[in-house]
Amino acid sequence: xxxxxxxxxxxxxxxxxxxxxxxxxxxxxxxxxxxxxxxxxxxxxxxxxxxxxxxxxxxxxxxxxxxxxxxxxxxxxxxxxxxxxxxxxxxxxxxxxxxxxxxxxxxxxxxxxxxxxxxxxxxxxxxxxxxxxxxxxxxxxxxxxxxxxxxxxxxxxxxxxxxxxxxxxxxxxxxxxxxxxxxxxxxxxxxxxxxxxxxxxxxxxxxxxxxxxxxxxxxxxxxxxxxxxxxxxxxxxxxxxxxxxxxxxxxxxxxxxxxxxxxxxxxxxxxxxxxxxxxxxxxxxxxxxxxxxxxxxxxxxxxxxxxxxxxxxxxxxxxxxxxxxxxxxxxxxxxxxxxxxxxxxxxxxxxxxxxxxxxxxxxxxxxxxxxxxxxxxxxxxxxxxxxxxxxxxxxxxxxxxxxxxxxxxxxxxxxxxxxxxxx
Amino acid sequence: xxxxxxxxxxxxxxxxxxxxxxxxxxxxxxxxxxxxxxxxxxxxxxxxxxxxxxxxxxxxxxxxxxxxxxxxxxxxxxxxxxxxxxxxxxxxxxxxxxxxxxxxxxxxxxxxxxxxxxxxxxxxxxxxxxxxxxxxxxxxxxxxxxxxxxxxxxxxxxxxxxxxxxxx
Numbered sequence: 001x002x003x004x005x006x007x008x009x010x011x012x013x014x015x016x017x018x019x020x021x022x023x024x025x026x027x028x029x030x031x032x033x034x035x036x037x038x039x040x041x042x043x044x045x046x047x048x049x050x051x052x053x054x055x056x057x058x059x060x061x062x063x064x065x066x067x068x069x070x071x072x073x074x075x076x077x078x079x080x081x082x083x084x085x086x087x088x089x090x091x092x093x094x095x096x097x098x099x100x101x102x103x104x105x106x107x108x109x110x111x112x113x114x115x116x117x118x119x120x121x122x123x124x125x126x127x128x129x130x131x132x133x134x135x136x137x138x139x140x141x142x143x144x145x146x147x148x149x150x151x152x153x154x155x156x157x158x159x160x161x162x163x164x165x166x167x168x169x170x171x172x173x174x175x176x177x178x179x180x181x182x183x184x185x186x187x188x189x190x191x192x193x194x195x196x197x198x199x200x201x202x203x204x205x206x207x208x209x210x211x212x213x214x215x216x217x218x219x220x221x222x223x224x225x226x227x228x229x230x231x232x233x234x235x236x237x238x239x240x241x242x243x244x245x246x247x248x249x250x251x252x253x254x255x256x257x258x259x260x261x262x263x264x265x266x267x268x269x270x271x272x273x274x275x276x277x278x279x280x281x282x283x284x285x286x287x288x289x290x291x292x293x294x295x296x297x298x299x300x301x302x303x304x305x306x307x308x309x310x311x312x313x314x315x316x317x318x319x320x321x322x323x324x325x326x327x328x329x330x331x332x333x334x335x336x337x338x339x340x341x342x343x344x345x346x347x348x349x350x351x352x353x354x355x356x357x358x359x360x361x362x363x364x365x366x367x368x369x370x371x372x373x374x375x376x377x378x379x380x381x382x383x384x385x386x387x388x389x390x391x392x393x394x395x396x397x398x399x400x401x402x403x404x405x406x407x408x409x410x411x412x413x414x415x416x417x418x419x420x421x422x423x
Numbered sequence: 424x425x426x427x428x429x430x431x432x433x434x435x436x437x438x439x440x441x442x443x444x445x446x447x448x449x450x451x452x453x454x455x456x457x458x459x460x461x462x463x464x465x466x467x468x469x470x471x472x473x474x475x476x477x478x479x480x481x482x483x484x485x486x487x488x489x490x491x492x493x494x495x496x497x498x499x500x501x502x503x504x505x506x507x508x509x510x511x512x513x514x515x516x517x518x519x520x521x522x523x524x525x526x527x528x529x530x531x532x533x534x535x536x537x538x539x540x541x542x543x544x545x546x547x548x549x550x551x552x553x554x555x556x557x558x559x560x561x562x563x564x565x566x567x568x569x570x571x572x573x574x575x576x577x578x579x580x581x582x583x584x585x586x587x588x589x590x591x
Contacts, residue, residue, distance in 0.1 A: 035463040036456045040472045211446060321477060388456045389449065 010116045014096045017372070021379065022256045023058035029383050030054065036387045049324030050331055062249070070245035073145055080143035085243065085250035088136025092257035095129045098122040099264045100184045102274050102368040103281055106360045114274075114368065115184060122183035123175060126265060127168055130220050133258060134160040137222070137229055137239045140251065144242035152238025155394070156229035159219055162401030163226075167216035169409030170209040173416040174202050174269055187273035191280055199277040202270035208412045210270045212405055217266060219401070221258040224386040228397060263378030267371065271378075274371035284366055288359035289352035291366065296343045303340025307333045487545045487560040489567060490538055491585040500583060501557035504531040508549035508558055516542035517549060536579040540567055 027042075031054055034041025042054035050056075072081065102114030119125050134156050141153025175181060178189040192200040203210045219226040230238040240251045267273055276284070284291065310333035319326060354362065392400070442448055463470060473480060482488075492500045504521025522534040549558050562585050569575055 032460060035460045038459060038463060038470060038472075040467065040470055040474075384453060384456065385449075388452045 006112060007116060010112075010114070011097075014101065014116060015093065017101075018093060018096065018257055018260055021260045021376075022253050023062070024055075025256045025259065025379055025383070026058045026061070026252075027055050028380060029386075030057065032380070032383050033387045046325060049327045051325065051328060065249040066246055068245040070247065072244075073242045075145040076242070077143040077145070080139045081242075082247070084136050084140035084143060085247040085254070086136075087139060088133065088254040089250045089257065091129060091133045091136060092254040092261060095126055095261045096264065098125050098183050099261075099268050100187055100273060101264075101371050102364055105364045106357065113184070114364070118182065118184050121181045123171055123181045123186070123269075126183075127164070127171070130167075130261075131160055131164050133220070133254075136251075136254065140243065141229075141239035144239075146242050148235040148237070149239050149241045151235045152229040152231070152241070155231070155235075156222065156239065159222075159226065159228055159397065159401075162398060163216045163219035163405070166212050166401065166405040166409045167220065169406070169413055170206075170212040170216065171269065173206050173209040173412050176413075176416050176420050177202075177205055183268055183273075187268055187275065190272040191275050193278070197278075199272060199275070201272045201277075206270070206412070206416070208408065209416075212409050212412065213270065214266060215400075215405060217262040218382070218385070219397075221262045221382070222255065223259060223382050225389040225392050226397060227391060228394060231391065233391075259382045260375065260379055262382065263375045264371075266378050267374040271374050273374075274367040276366065276370045281363055281367070284363035285356075285359045288362040289354045292354060292362055293347070293352045296347050299343040300340045300347075303336045303338075303343065307336035307340065310336060482563060482565070484561075486563055486565075487547045487550075488562045489540070489564040489585065490543075490549070490558055490560050490582055491562050492536065492579065492582040493557055493559060494583060500533060500536070500579065501555045502533045502536060502553075503529065503555055503557070504533040504536075505554065507552045507554065511548050511552040513546060513548060514542045514544045516540075533579060536582060538577055538582065540575040540577060541572065 031041040042057040043051055045051065045054070045056040045060045047056055097116045098119050100113070100115035100118070104111045104113050106112075137156040138153040141149040141151075141156070144150075174186065178186045180186060180189070186202075190199065190201050194200050194204065198204055218224075222229050228238075230240075232238070235241075240248055243251060310329050313329035314333060317326070317329060492502060495501055502519075503524075504519050506519055506521070509515075509517035509519050516539040518535070518537040518539075520534045521531040524530065524532045545560065547560050550560055564585070567575070
């Protein structure tokens, strides 16, 4: 029974992280795209005059999508049409089961590993489940009984088959080096330092493999420049053309979940997972008090700086809108000064004299934050690339997949194997 | 077939080895987009975007907005219902019914004067055709929204008392 509770708690944490990331990603996508294109982006939706730089918009979107009419084509295949978005969503989320988001946590003298399922064949599970993700798209495309949707589904299949191979080949090089399929082993293996300063991250020991894996992940998540199944300029909206309301929202969320999964995979395989370079767990625990104090001081500085920036806006933008939104700068300044004050209050508790239990907890939190930080960066990377590169043409996509990435993947594997045999 | 006479854009640019690897070129592109992002985060107020209902575009004085009918000193329309504007109108959006005027020095006056704003192309030819300077497009109003088509057919009274707040 405790193992069930333990798993449920971990699943709950991971699910909360993903579901919290999705609206943030949608916000980052819209705002980032706007700033890259010299626009201001969403900044209208407000709750009591607080707009949070457009963060209210995802909330408004959700409300809108829930209350919209669910228009369905009369000639659809009812069961598959309704199943497809749920399948896409479920598969997108289930990859997280094998990704470690921290080392372990000590609660009441007991160690709990921070991974939902520490499978011996974790990497295989990732490959298997990520290709399952295409089923939702294919089913949605076929069940809609629409030629464009169907084309989107076919494209998704072809793309998955082409890039799955490169992805697996890139991972095989990594498996040779860390001689394990278990993701926790791979993450722990990346803790070592090469030449005393370079972390033995996957990206350092397998640079070519990293580029191949990154490209393949972009293709697996159906993100630009590989968003062939959607291809709005060619096949309208592809597989989700006939979907509306909540079912469309599920497809939309599945895409962003896929991105977060992709970012977590890149982090775990090639960027040391939850490891902080040069700071192993023992180091973190030994210096926990100092780290905590430094962190609090950093929070105080951030709070004061942002508070002052908001104070400046209070002066600059007095009466700019003539309604509730004018209160926003004052509220922002108040919030940031409160944060600074709270951190200042925490300093009076003498965080530098923290006990061994507290030190262990600080180390765990620091590692989870490191993992989340890397995931957020790579999630942003997906958005960044989308607004930089144009979409590939279909034949270019196939050319890249079969004629460039497959040979390079094989070459990478052979070279890695030879080097591993010699060293 | 020779491409030598064609302009540079019509011939395909030679891609050298490093460019054909994509990776470096993609990194360059990422730097370009990120530089825009960073610049815009720190200089949001310098963006060309207008926050529309609060900020509005300033058009030139010659901008042709919604029509108005000019008045004589006694407040009656200058229009003599000569039908020149409606004859000249390329969109056929002006509808005038004329009637005899009480004053013998004035030939006629418009009993009704209707403009269908949805058909109007704001070309200003009615303004040029008018012999009495009775119709002008100088109000500068460009916000003309309504939720039914009938509201866009504006009558004489409306055109004579044209409001400037943009509401129909």
